[in-house]
Amino acid sequence: MPLPPSVLHILLALADADRHGYAIMREVQTLSGGRISMGPGTLYGSIRRMLEQGLIEETDARPDPVLDDERRRYYRLTSHGRNVAAAECDRLADLVAVADARKLRLAGGAL
Amino acid sequence: MSPDNGPPKFARAMLRLYPKGFREAHGDEMLQLVVDRRAHGGEGPWKLWPSIVVDTVLSAPRMRLANLATNHRILAVVVALLLVAAFIVFPLALLPIVLTAIVIFAGRRKGSPWALPADLVDTAGRWLLGAVLAFAIGVTVLIVDAEGPDQELSEIGWLLWFGSWVTAFVFASFGTILGVARFARRVTQS
Numbered sequence: 556m557p558l559p560p561s562v563l564h565i566l567l568a569l570a571d572a573d574r575h576g577y578a579i580m581r582e583v584q585t586l587s588g589g590r591i592s593m594g595p596g597t598l599y600g601s602i603r604r605m606l607e608q609g610l611i612e613e614t615d616a617r618p619d620p621v622l623d624d625e626r627r628r629y630y631r632l633t634s635h636g637r638n639v640a641a642a643e644c645d646r647l648a649d650l651v652a653v654a655d656a657r658k659l660r661l662a663g664g665a666l
Numbered sequence: 667m668s669p670d671n672g673p674p675k676f677a678r679a680m681l682r683l684y685p686k687g688f689r690e691a692h693g694d695e696m697l698q699l700v701v702d703r704r705a706h707g708g709e710g711p712w713k714l715w716p717s718i719v720v721d722t723v724l725s726a727p728r729m730r731l732a733n734l735a736t737n738h739r740i741l742a743v744v745v746a747l748l749l750v751a752a753f754i755v756f757p758l759a760l761l762p763i764v765l766t767a768i769v770i771f772a773g774r775r776k777g778s779p780w781a782l783p784a785d786l787v788d789t790a791g792r793w794l795l796g797a798v799l800a801f802a803i804g805v806t807v808l809i810v811d812a813e814g815p816d817q818e819l820s821e822i823g824w825l826l827w828f829g830s831w832v833t834a835f836v837f838a839s840f841g842t843i844l845g846v847a848r849f850a851r852r853v854t855q856s
Binding site: 575576577580592593594595596597598599600602603626627628 | 684688691692694695696697698699700702703706717718720721722724725726728729
């Protein structure tokens with residue numbers, strides 16, 4: 556803690572569904588409003604570290620029949636990863652609350 | 667997957683810049699990601715390829731350094747200390763550049779503290795990398811530093827500077843010739 560932005564976004568992308576690399580990349584783009592676009596090296600570098608840290612794990616399920624291919628591996632959040640993501644989001648929420656109290660946010664809350 | 671929509675050679679070439687272990691674990695997935703982006707991402711080549719090059723340039727060296735620090739701790743510490751010392755002594759960072767070339771060429775000896783990661787050894791790419799690096803570094807140093815150090819140096823300092831300059835010259839010549847020759851031999855043998 557704090558988590559790197561790429562790690563947090565991947566955790567968020569996997570919070571509601573198991574996804575493969577390309578789906579994670581697309582979801583991260585959507586979640587960040589297009590501000591974060593991960594290339595293959597950044598994405599799989601983060602995935603490798605997250606696998607080592609037990610934040611995510613591979614799954615044998617193939618939930619995306621449209622984009623299915625044997626090369627694709629699907630990843631899902633572990634319970635540890637879900638706890639870490641929740642803790643990080645709480646930390647960020649606390650920070651935002653402080654920012655609100657000190658009137659540091661822009662009108663509309665977006666940069 | 668048909669050959670037409672498979673990963674292009676360029677993507678495979680970029681993949682070789684990553685550590686071997688990482689390539690083996692995630693290489694196929696990374697190539698598949700490129701295929702997906704070409705097929706479904708709606709990105710033109712003018713957007714796709716520059717972004718992949720930038721991503722590779724930023725992430726591959728970081729992984730290799732992390733690999734080095736994990737698997738070749740002595741080498742990483744020695745190189746790091748020498749780099750820091752060299753940056754202090756030589757404003758043009760001449761010595762670290764030469765040291766980089768030395769590491770590339772001296773890293774063949776398996777088991778020694780200077781050994782490079784296994785995925786860099788005994789490959790044609792290593793020799794081409796060494797040749798390009800030595801040539802670029804040597805020529806840059808020779809051009810930039812040809813008029814001598816931009817500050818007064820003691821005799822020992824001047825000798826060190828001159829020695830590094832000569833070493834750069836030797837590496838630029840020797841490294842390029844040797845690297846290209848080895849690369850050509852390995853390519854023709856394979």
